Amino acid sequence: MRRLPRLLILLYPQKWRQRYESEFAALLEDMGPLGRHAPDLIWGAMKMQMKERDFLRLALAFGAVGLLAAVAFQVATPDRYVSKSVAHVTDLDDMGDREAEVLSRRSLSQIIQEQNLYQSERDRQPLEDVIENMRAKDIRVRPLSSDSFSIEFAYRDPAIAQKTVHQLMYGFTSVGAAALIHDASLPSEPSGRNRSFILSVGVTIGLFLGLLVWGILQFTPRTQILLACCGAGGAILCFAASFLLPEVYISTAVVRSVEKGIAVKLPIEDADISAFAGNPQLYGDNHDGRIPIETLMQRFRKNLRIEKISSPGGRDAVRISFSCNTPRCAQVGVASLTGGKFRDDPVALGKRVEVVDHASFPASPAGPNRAVLASFGLGIGLLAGALLSRRKSGGINPEPSSAFPAFEA
Amino acid sequence: MSDPTLLVLSCLSDSPKHGYAMMEDIEAFAGVRLGPGTLYGAITRLEKEGWIAPVASNDRRQPYRLTAAGKRHLEAELAMLQKVVRTGTSRLRNA
Numbered sequence: 328m329r330r331l332p333r334l335l336i337l338l339y340p341q342k343w344r345q346r347y348e349s350e351f352a353a354l355l356e357d358m359g360p361l362g363r364h365a366p367d368l369i370w371g372a373m374k375m376q377m378k379e380r381d382f383l384r385l386a387l388a389f390g391a392v393g394l395l396a397a398v399a400f401q402v403a404t405p406d407r408y409v410s411k412s413v414a415h416v417t418d419l420d421d422m423g424d425r426e427a428e429v430l431s432r433r434s435l436s437q438i439i440q441e442q443n444l445y446q447s448e449r450d451r452q453p454l455e456d457v458i459e460n461m462r463a464k465d466i467r468v469r470p471l472s473s474d475s476f477s478i479e480f481a482y483r484d485p486a487i488a489q490k491t492v493h494q495l496m497y498g499f500t501s502v503g504a505a506a507l508i509h510d511a512s513l514p515s516e517p518s519g520r521n522r523s524f525i526l527s528v529g530v531t532i533g534l535f536l537g538l539l540v541w542g543i544l545q546f547t548p549r550t551q552i553l554l555a556c557c558g559a560g561g562a563i564l565c566f567a568a569s570f571l572l573p574e575v576y577i578s579t580a581v582v583r584s585v586e587k588g589i590a591v592k593l594p595i596e597d598a599d600i601s602a603f604a605g606n607p608q609l610y611g612d613n614h615d616g617r618i619p620i621e622t623l624m625q626r627f628r629k630n631l632r633i634e635k636i637s638s639p640g641g642r643d644a645v646r647i648s649f650s651c652n653t654p655r656c657a658q659v660g661v662a663s664l665t666g667g668k669f670r671d672d673p674v675a676l677g678k679r680v681e682v683v684d685h686a687s688f689p690a691s692p693a694g695p696n697r698a699v700l701a702s703f704g705l706g707i708g709l710l711a712g713a714l715l716s717r718r719k720s721g722g723i724n725p726e727p728s729s730a731f732p733a734f735e736a
Numbered sequence: 737m738s739d740p741t742l743l744v745l746s747c748l749s750d751s752p753k754h755g756y757a758m759m760e761d762i763e764a765f766a767g768v769r770l771g772p773g774t775l776y777g778a779i780t781r782l783e784k785e786g787w788i789a790p791v792a793s794n795d796r797r798q799p800y801r802l803t804a805a806g807k808r809h810l811e812a813e814l815a816m817l818q819k820v821v822r823t824g825t826s827r828l829r830n831a
Binding site: 343347349350351352353354355357358364366367368369370371372374375 | 754755756759771772773774775776777779780795796797798
């Protein structure tokens with residue numbers, strides 16, 4: 328008998344296997360390759376385990392299902408290949424402008440069209456969003472030392488990844504801002520997605536669900552129904568309530584000093600913040616200017632986040648984020664600090680700081696996280712159900728009956 | 737109709753069969769291919785209820801037969817189904 332069916336049979340309760348394993352194995356042999364019937368076999372094992380109420384096996388069964396789901400996720404997600412090129416910085420003064428130009432929407436849009444990148448994504452999303460994702464997730468420009476840097480690009484086709492890196496690097500080398508050290512590599516292996524992390528998440532979620540189901544099965548059937556209703560009610564309630572919470576959009580921008588040794592100094596003094604926060608275009612509820620400026624300034628500071636990041640050439644660089652209830656407000660919040668312009672038009676701030684990445688227009692909200700809220704509601708609901716059942720009758724099933732009396736003897 | 741227990745009982749109503757033969761027979765008369773987990777879930781349940789019983793066999797392929805209680809249960813289920821079919825058909829005709 329093949330190994331996979333033999334392993335899957337082990338998911339069934341021991342008592343069940345003592346009675347049915349031989350004939351069940353004979354059936355699987357007669358059927359030939361398991362193929363599409365594997366999920367049915369796993370689901371059958373889970374149902375048997377639930378009837379058997381054996382915690383360890385139930386948890387293992389759920390853990391195994393979580394593992395299989397994680398493997399399926401990995402198989403379904405296309406491999407990504409990372410091509411890399413390294414260059415020596417020859418003109419440090421021009422590097423900032425070059426990088427802004429190479430990573431500008433116009434330049435990336437041209438590369439996407441020429442290399443025919445992201446075909447399926449472009450069918451579903453506007454090009455603007457595809458470019459944002461490409462810049463944020465797939466392209467990495469990293470400083471390697473004070474006078475060298477690398478460009479990496481991750482894509483599902485290794486040859487296209489190589490061509491794209493070559494084209495990106497050409498944006499620097501063609502004008503003499505950088506000299507090539509290593510041309511774009513042709514990746515032979517897919518990049519190391521964090522496989523072990525994904526697998527462990529799958530197993531952990533499976534084990535947690537196994538624990539949850541086992542816990543519910545310890546109660547009497549009546550209490551099980553009460554728990555299921557309370558859990559589902561809590562999850563539905565919290566999920567529904569999440570729609571009452573304001574959505575949060577986050578816009579980001581990256582600014583950098585024009586020269587090494589100059590620190591990025593953003594306009595965040597009280598006078599600046601007062602001017603930005605008082606802008607009637609920023610907060611929708613202040614269109615009539617009735618909210619006290621102190622309150623607006625406090626809110627602005629709360630919404631604003633500034634963090635230092637690394638930059639080629641060792642220059643000082645920071646990422647500015649602004650969270651707000653509308654995408655427009657988030658973008659205006661960031662643009663307040665970067666000079667009021669937020670498209671492909673680098674703006675010098677006091678001639679000491681330049682905008683590398685302009686204030687983005689967030690297409691989708693960053694919060695509230697409805698899945699987390701629903702899970703929270705499920706947990707609270709189950710807890711409330713357990714407390715309620717204990718108060719009523721003590722709830723715990725004193726003598727759980729076996730599901731397989733037919734073969735217990 | 738896709739209730740696996742009813743399909744298995746109907747399958748065994750003429751002669752004893754082992755698991756794979758049940759799968760093939762059910763697919764032939766109902767157009768439903770039961771998975772191995774579903775089939776043995778139904779067999780476990782039916783044997784527990786006493787509606788089917790294993791037939792002595794030296795082969796690993798264990799045949800099952802319908803018991804007298806199983807026959808009575810199947811007859812009752814089919815009678816109810818027939819009633820549902822008759823009512824539905826008649827109401828459709830008059831609609």
